[in-house]
Amino acid sequence: MKKYVWQAEGGAPVDDAIMEFLAGEDVVLDRELFPFDIRATAAHVSGLHRIGVLDESESDRLVQLLEELAEAFDSGRFVLDDRYEDGHSAIEMFLTEKAGEIGAKVHTGRSRNDQVAVATRLYLKHQLGRLVRVNGRIAASCLAKAERHAAVPMPGYTHLQRAVPSSVGLWMAGFAEAFTDDLMLALNVLDLVDCSPLGTAAGYGVNLPLDRDGVASELGFGRLQVNPMYAQNSRGKYEILALQAALHAMQDLRRLAWDLSLFTTAEFDFLVLPREYTTGSSIMPNKANPDVVELLRARAATTAAAADEIQALLSLPSGYQRDLQLTKPPLIRGLGAALQALAIVPGLVDGLGFNEERMRQAISADMFATDVALERAARGVPFRTAYADAKIELQDLAEPDPAASLAQRVSPGACGDLLLDRIRLRLQQELERAEQATEKST
Ligand code: ARG
Numbered sequence: 536m537k538k539y540v541w542q543a544e545g546g547a548p549v550d551d552a553i554m555e556f557l558a559g560e561d562v563v564l565d566r567e568l569f570p571f572d573i574r575a576t577a578a579h580v581s582g583l584h585r586i587g588v589l590d591e592s593e594s595d596r597l598v599q600l601l602e603e604l605a606e607a608f609d610s611g612r613f614v615l616d617d618r619y620e621d622g623h624s625a626i627e628m629f630l631t632e633k634a635g636e637i638g639a640k641v642h643t644g645r646s647r648n649d650q651v652a653v654a655t656r657l658y659l660k661h662q663l664g665r666l667v668r669v670n671g672r673i674a675a676s677c678l679a680k681a682e683r684h685a686a687v688p689m690p691g692y693t694h695l696q697r698a699v700p701s702s703v704g705l706w707m708a709g710f711a712e713a714f715t716d717d718l719m720l721a722l723n724v725l726d727l728v729d730c731s732p733l734g735t736a737a738g739y740g741v742n743l744p745l746d747r748d749g750v751a752s753e754l755g756f757g758r759l760q761v762n763p764m765y766a767q768n769s770r771g772k773y774e775i776l777a778l779q780a781a782l783h784a785m786q787d788l789r790r791l792a793w794d795l796s797l798f799t800t801a802e803f804d805f806l807v808l809p810r811e812y813t814t815g816s817s818i819m820p821n822k823a824n825p826d827v828v829e830l831l832r833a834r835a836a837t838t839a840a841a842a843d844e845i846q847a848l849l850s851l852p853s854g855y856q857r858d859l860q861l862t863k864p865p866l867i868r869g870l871g872a873a874l875q876a877l878a879i880v881p882g883l884v885d886g887l888g889f890n891e892e893r894m895r896q897a898i899s900a901d902m903f904a905t906d907v908a909l910e911r912a913a914r915g916v917p918f919r920t921a922y923a924d925a926k927i928e929l930q931d932l933a934e935p936d937p938a939a940s941l942a943q944r945v946s947p948g949a950c951g952d953l954l955l956d957r958i959r960l961r962l963q964q965e966l967e968r969a970e971q972a973t974e975k976s977t
Pocket of ligand 1: 648
């Protein structure tokens with residue numbers, strides 16, 4: 536029979552159906568948090584030793600058992616399943632089973648409320664670190680493509696109608712800059728959530744001089760989350776921030792995926808996807824479908840829905856409420872889906888092929904009308920007059936020379952002056968900041 540840490544010896548029996556409802560998929564989700572929970576428990580144990588609640592041998596024994604548990608969980612010898620109410624109880628039960636009374640001391644001065652908060656916080660930091668790095672890799676791949684094909688002409692569209700000549704360099708550099716922003720956003724959220732809620736117990740602190748600062752720095756946190764009640768009230772809020780950071784990357788990915796699915800149609804035929812990113816049709820032998828790109832486009836919905844689900848839960852009074860348990864499924868699902876999708880994007884971008892001839896053919900003479908109007912305006916003709924004249928002369932515009940037009944487009948950031956070095960510099964600076972941040976926290 537399942538045992539509960541809070542159940543008194545000989546107390547009233549629990550109702551299995553009700554317990555099942557309470558726990559839900561909690562214990563399975565806690566597998567994601569378990570290694571972080573174990574780490575935080577070891578830090579809590581050392582903290583208890585520093586204030587004299589545990590003596591050295593007790594502390595050593597518990598830390599050693601926690602290391603064993605981490606290894607056993609890692610190798611699959613310890614399975615976190617529905618024998619336990621949740622991961623937190625599993626840790627305490629394991630320690631008590633192995634070390635008796637010493638194990639029974641581990642929960643001194645803490646509650647499952649700050650225990651789940653700290654485990655989730657460490658998990659958030661871990662996933663945000665991954666988000667930062669994958670955004671960096673995508674930005675680097677887009678930038679390399681932009682540099683390599685900087686001057687390759689490509690039509691520029693507005694309203695999906697031919698507008699002005701553009702280039703692969705401009706198109707790809709846009710995504711390099713976007714994913715650099717996404718990296719920066721993830722890093723800023725990482726910085727914000729980098730605070731330890733451990734040692735706040737149920738949300739009101741305890742009558743022990745807990746070494747909260749020491750425990751926080753042992754766990755690699757940048758600072759303390761000072762107020763015990765806010766440690767609980769921020770649950771869900773920080774999860775939404777992390778999901779939103781992931782969502783912005785997913786929205787940029789959705790736009791890129793849209794472009795890819797459009798530009799690889801026979802009608803456009805500008806791009807060729809790497810073979811491993813296409814699939815065949817079960818009935819039509821002629822097809823190579825862009826299923827991967829389509830699923831990358833669709834994936835943003837999972838992350839957006841996860842953020843919305845948590846938002847919907849957070850209509851709560853102050854303090855811990857069991858409602859907060861339901862922040863875990865969307866958090867884990869939403870971040871997991873985003874990270875899985877983003878991880879395959881660098882290879883996709885690296886392997887993109889360009890059909891330069893088709894892109895050049897799609898740049899029609901009318902697309903040079905803006906150039907013509909602006910050339911005249913630069914010579915002193917009022918722009919509105921030059922615009923009207925160019926419109927009349929649209930039919931008679933000379934045979935276009937995309938390369939010359941691109942070279943003349945010298946407004947900073949445009950095809951004639953892409954400023955790729957500036958985009959690269961910012962990417963490098965953000966990557967360095969990311970490295971320092973992750974160094975600090977491990
Ligand atoms: N599974 C719970 C959660 O995620 C753990 C904390 C339980 N705390 C409590 N007081 N019942 O919120």
